[in-house]
Amino acid sequence: GAVVSQHPSWVICKSGTSVKIECRSLDFQATTMFWYRQFPKQSLMLMATSNEGSKATYEQGVEKDKFLINHASLTLSTLTVTSAHPEDSSFYICSASPVTGNQPQHFGDGTRLSIL
């Protein structure tokens, strides 16, 4: 149980385009989802906290107009990287916390984004 699916797992696109990444909790409901970014050989960096039905909370230094987050249901959150540039290339990972009980975050398998 407690599976989080991310799609796509890998995307290459041209500079200036927008890319949407989906994060779904497949077998549980999640009031809260998190988005992280990870550069090679580094740890995960929290970008934002996504709460169902409300605006996301962004960490300091993360541009909310650049990284649009939507959490329309208890099983789906999306991250849209708008007008992507090469410096946005990274590994993006989402996680979700079940609404019931003191259960930990469960992570998706990440999305490798490469901007040419």
Place this chain on the structure above:
Amino acid sequence: LAKTTQPISMDSYEGQEVNITCSHNNIATNDYITWYQQFPSQGPRFIIQGYKTKVTNEVASLFIPADRKSSTLSLPRVSLSDTAVYYCLVGDAGGGFKTIFGAGTRLFVKA
């Protein structure tokens, strides 16, 4: 959010027991301690979670002293496939376990 500190790297041999200690001096009363394993190009995978004393599951044990300012992940009889980065996270269930990742411990298991 509580900050965590772990050794940057550790080496071990197959079949040995590995203990990775994490320091979290400013852990809050409602915080849980959770350990994750991450392989390259994959998301972190849950290993074990605890609040106090000792927790054991089929893959690991977690030891938490009474003051909860540290915790130790114990991996019995590691194999080559346990080579990965291990993260200790501290977070409150009420906040969806929002947490800040530390640098993690890079474990390298040798034959």
